[in-house]
Amino acid sequence: MHQVVATPQDDKFAVVRQGEQKALHIPRSFYEEVVEAVAGGSPVPGWLADAAQAAWGLRPAGQPSDTAVLVRPLTILNYSRATFEINKGCNFGCEHCFLPERKFEGLGMDEKRLLLTMLRDAGVLWLQFTGGEPTIDRDFPAAYRMAHGMGMLLELLTNGSRLYQPAMIDMLTALPPHKVMVSLYGATSESFDALTRRRDSFKGVMKGIAAAKEAGIPLEITLIITKRNAHEVDAMRDLADRYGVYRKEYGSISPTYDGGNEPLATQAEDWIGRSSVFAGCPAGYRFFHVDPHGWVTMCKIGRENPINLLAEGLSGLTRLPAIADSQMSRAGGCSGCKLSKTCRVCRPLAKVYQEAEAPLRTYCQHGMKEATK
Numbered sequence: 001m002h003q004v005v006a007t008p009q010d011d012k013f014a015v016v017r018q019g020e021q022k023a024l025h026i027p028r029s030f031y032e033e034v035v036e037a038v039a040g041g042s043p044v045p046g047w048l049a050d051a052a053q054a055a056w057g058l059r060p061a062g063q064p065s066d067t068a069v070l071v072r073p074l075t076i077l078n079y080s081r082a083t084f085e086i087n088k089g090c091n092f093g094c095e096h097c098f099l100p101e102r103k104f105e106g107l108g109m110d111e112k113r114l115l116l117t118m119l120r121d122a123g124v125l126w127l128q129f130t131g132g133e134p135t136i137d138r139d140f141p142a143a144y145r146m147a148h149g150m151g152m153l154l155e156l157l158t159n160g161s162r163l164y165q166p167a168m169i170d171m172l173t174a175l176p177p178h179k180v181m182v183s184l185y186g187a188t189s190e191s192f193d194a195l196t197r198r199r200d201s202f203k204g205v206m207k208g209i210a211a212a213k214e215a216g217i218p219l220e221i222t223l224i225i226t227k228r229n230a231h232e233v234d235a236m237r238d239l240a241d242r243y244g245v246y247r248k249e250y251g252s253i254s255p256t257y258d259g260g261n262e263p264l265a266t267q268a269e270d271w272i273g274r275s276s277v278f279a280g281c282p283a284g285y286r287f288f289h290v291d292p293h294g295w296v297t298m299c300k301i302g303r304e305n306p307i308n309l310l311a312e313g314l315s316g317l318t319r320l321p322a323i324a325d326s327q328m329s330r331a332g333g334c335s336g337c338k339l340s341k342t343c344r345v346c347r348p349l350a351k352v353y354q355e356a357e358a359p360l361r362t363y364c365q366h367g368m369k370e371a372t373k
């Protein structure tokens, strides 16, 4: 199996090693040299052997390039990231979930294979498997293996409920992901199981986190803070720290992506307004989202005018930047706002808050000011 991947990345070139955070940025001429070496089966170029040893402790000197290096080809579309919602079904029933429905359905494996090949050919280097709960899709292991074999840097956004399974740990150990992001819904069974509406979910997720940590899988824990668990946020931080993993905190609960307001009732008052100011986003230009049926949108929230990737082919993606622009530039209920430079939400997100008739103070700087007068 290949040890490193030589790849275009946006307008640049890099050598990466799956499962490792460090990357080597290389000039185009070095990338072309590797392409030639792989095509000719000649030994790994000396500069690459030295750099791979320094960065990752590898010893590819003298090995044939075509076994040590996987080359990802140049693409004309040049997308670098995508999220793949492999299945919206989930084994949890979280109160704050941003999905309006969690139906167990999606493409068959043959179509998934075609889709993954198209993502590669669109330039996707970072691919996030998400859901629903991605690991419960019956094709997840095969799709993960295929994407890994194509040299992608894989992220798994999971509720962690299946991480304890030996087959899952074995796969993630043999084919390491870029990272596994687990959502943490509380520090006790009481709060966690009440939020997920599944008995013993806390126990299962903690077992999974422990197994993944033990196996050396790169983990990131996101604390999801709602009314259910805001009182134990310090204990949640301690829990994440106990596993010595990187943690993030997320306390702004959004409506469902189609503007349903049910999740808003779970918002913890003290956590309103803590998100950072929106500073631009390349959705639709550098990355995109694919739903379980192969429909592409600018992101998980901005789902207007989806493109049927399997039916239209890669050329369909050329329409995506204009679709993103129209969602990003629509002022909607915010037209004329003088505080837009300090706004915390992008336009697609503001739209779902407005459709949900959310109180202004939950997402808008102006509303915060009014509320604190």
Ligand code: SF4
Binding pocket: 090, 091, 092, 093, 094, 096, 097, 098, 099, 131, 132, 133, 159
């Ligand atoms: S684990 Fe995620 S997808 Fe599943 S119900 Fe909870 S928030 Fe929704």
Ligand code: SF4
Binding pocket: 281, 282, 283, 298, 299, 300, 301, 302, 346, 347, 348, 349
């Ligand atoms: S919701 Fe907004 S910030 Fe997030 S990816 Fe979509 S456009 Fe970008």
